[in-house]
Amino acid sequence: MGPLPVHVDRWPAFVLQAFTRVPVLAGLCCSLLAAVTWVIALARAPLSFAYPFMSLAPVLTLALCGPLLQENVPWHRWLGVLLVCVGLVIAAR
Numbered sequence: 365m366g367p368l369p370v371h372v373d374r375w376p377a378f379v380l381q382a383f384t385r386v387p388v389l390a391g392l393c394c395s396l397l398a399a400v401t402w403v404i405a406l407a408r409a410p411l412s413f414a415y416p417f418m419s420l421a422p423v424l425t426l427a428l429c430g431p432l433l434q435e436n437v438p439w440h441r442w443l444g445v446l447l448v449c450v451g452l453v454i455a456a457r
């Protein structure tokens with residue numbers, strides 16, 4: 365897509381083009397799904413229990429960036445994910 369156009373009159377076309385791209389639409393759909401599942405989780409569990417599970421977002425991002433984006437994930441990031449998961453297990457008990 366490139367940078368935002370300098371001239372304001374070109375912004376609507378730029379935004380329309382951005383929102384009709386498949387990756388952007390997929391991201392928006394994933395965000396909507398995340399919001400709906402968060403509301404469902406809060407309806408069924410106390411906030412003090414549900415909120416620590418928000419730390420799973422970086423864990424899932426790291427787990428998926430290798431297979432989906434062919435990124436190399438160094439071991440120290442996996443160690444950080446392991447620490448987050450251990451903390452989540454402790455908080456969930």
